[in-house]
Amino acid sequence: MKVLAITGYKAFELGIFKQDHKGITYIKKAIKKRLVPMIEDGLEWVIISGQLGTELWAAEVIFELQLDYSELRLAVLTPHLDQEAKWNDTNKEQYEFILSQADFVESITKRPYDNPRQLKVKNQYIVKKSDALMAFYDDEKKGSPFFMVQEAQKKIEHGNYHIFYITPYxxxxxxxxxxxxxxxxxNY
Incomplete structure (x- = not known):
């Protein structure tokens, strides 16, 4: 596997509203724990769409891992231009930092948001361009990652594709x- 897509819950879906929430640390550790063996097995690229929460935390993990694994690359393929337009300043700052450090950044539809189809196209495109998906996801709580997981499941039925789950467990x-x-x- 050379290319891995990562998705998962948005911060607000997890009840996380501050950058210093303790849960972020644990989510990032889970991502790192899964990524390291994949990198050592030849993973070269990670793709995210740049959505708040799991995907941006994964990007931060990748930047940390690049210190030891310089061959690892990050691509941010946004669903549309100006994805961050309505975000608060703190979230915009985090997003812009990640874009500035990523190895490749591109908007899939090349225009600002105008319909939900852009999000479906994003999921299809990222799954098509990757060999596997890592998803912070639980079937009991579908949320936003459900749609990319659904695309990945379709690809599994038609070829060689894998999904690696990070669950609440x-x-x-x-x-x-x-x-x-x-x-x-x-000490006692």
Whole structure:
């Protein structure tokens, strides 16, 4: 696998409204835990659409990993121009930083948002351009990642494609592992 798409829940879908929310740390650790073996197996490119939440956190993880894996590249393929137009300043700042550091940035429809079809086209295009999808996703809580997961499932039926899930249980395991490690360091 050379090209991996990443998607997942938007921050507000997870009840995350601040950049310093503790949950972001655990989500990023789960992403990193999944990415490292893939990189060591030959992963070259990660594609995101640049949506708030999981995708931008994944980009931050990629920048961190690029310090050790300089061959890893990030592409941001936005569904339309000016995706961030209605975002608050903090979110715009994070987004613009990620775009400035990405190895490739392109808008799929090359025009500002004008209809929901642009989002469907984005999902189809990113799945078509990737070998696999990593999704922070739970069937119990469909949310925004459902649509890209659905596209990926169609591609699985027609060819060689994979979906790697990060679930709330994976996040819970990381939290429990950290709590255990912290409690193991107590001095009696």
């Amino acid at each position: 994976d996040i819970e395991d990381i939290i429990n592992e950290e709590e255990y490690n912290e409690s193991s360091n107590w």
